[in-house]
Amino acid sequence: MLLSREIRFALLTSSQPAETRLGNSWAGWPSTNLVVPHLVLRCVIDGQPDRCTGYLCNIKTIDELLRSIVTGPLISDKRELQFAETILQAVFDELLAKWNHDSTIDSVTLALSPYLRYSIVAGEKMHPTSGPFSKVQLTQQFEFSAAHRLHCSGLSDDENRQLFGKCNNPAGHGHNYVVEVTVSNQLESDRGIVIELGKFESIVKRLVIDRLDHKHLNQDVEYFVDVNPSVENIAIAVFDWLSGQFGEAKLERVKIYETPKTWAEYSGDR
Numbered sequence: 001m002l003l004s005r006e007i008r009f010a011l012l013t014s015s016q017p018a019e020t021r022l023g024n025s026w027a028g029w030p031s032t033n034l035v036v037p038h039l040v041l042r043c044v045i046d047g048q049p050d051r052c053t054g055y056l057c058n059i060k061t062i063d064e065l066l067r068s069i070v071t072g073p074l075i076s077d078k079r080e081l082q083f084a085e086t087i088l089q090a091v092f093d094e095l096l097a098k099w100n101h102d103s104t105i106d107s108v109t110l111a112l113s114p115y116l117r118y119s120i121v122a123g124e125k126m127h128p129t130s131g132p133f134s135k136v137q138l139t140q141q142f143e144f145s146a147a148h149r150l151h152c153s154g155l156s157d158d159e160n161r162q163l164f165g166k167c168n169n170p171a172g173h174g175h176n177y178v179v180e181v182t183v184s185n186q187l188e189s190d191r192g193i194v195i196e197l198g199k200f201e202s203i204v205k206r207l208v209i210d211r212l213d214h215k216h217l218n219q220d221v222e223y224f225v226d227v228n229p230s231v232e233n234i235a236i237a238v239f240d241w242l243s244g245q246f247g248e249a250k251l252e253r254v255k256i257y258e259t260p261k262t263w264a265e266y267s268g269d270r
């Protein structure tokens with residue numbers, strides 16, 4: 001069983017004033033009205049719930065450990081700017097070193113915003129004897145707006161109407177799609193980045209967003225002339241367009257939200 005817990009916090013140095021009373025950890029603690037980074041650190045653990053308490057692990061234990069790491073000298077008191085990858089690896093290593101529980105750490109994620117996050121999956125971290133390397137994942141969201149019509153040319157008009165309902169409207173209908181792209185790279189423990197962020201963004205913009213944004217997918221995008229532009233097929237198309245395009249970084253998966261209620265994720269396994 002997996003259990004996820006996250007802490008939200010303003011990244012303050014010890015010399016900066018902070019609200020020390022724990023008032024609203026939902027919004028973040030320590031809280032501040034200084035303009036500083038507001039981060040999320042998420043830890044997923046794997047194990048079995050205790051028969052008596054029903055707890056896989058007491059979340060207070062996780063909170064205290066995570067906060068001791070991020071509010072201590074590891075992050076807060078570093079004067080120089082650091083890449084998220086470097087901070088995440090240091091947090092992951094310290095978390096593993098301090099973890100003293102029957103359950104195991106499955107993954108750790110550092111979110112710089114609701115749209116950009118970095119993760120290390122414990123099972124994917126290379127064995128210590130093969131060197132101080134970690135596989136770090138970068139996940140970022142993009143958006144595009146497009147029209148589409150769900151229609152199969154192999155079915156009759158009546159069958160299409162029956163199968164797809166209002167999604168078969170001849171003139172189409174629109175969605176504001178969210179595209180979530182995850183790439184990874186093997187990094188040395190204290191240096192390196194998954195991929196230069198601006199380069200990553202420009203590749204996704206050129207190969208995906210510019211191709212799809214403000215288009216009628218069936219009519220304007222060659223890929224969908226004979227392929228029904230369902231959210232599943234859009235995820236496959238985007239994965240195929242991006243696969244192998246990030247240099248040393250590897251495309252892990254593509255997730256497309258057609259609405260906040262519907263998404264499809266594809267990692268190349270069809």
Ligand code: NI
Nearest residue numbers: 148167173175
């Ligand atoms: Ni639709």
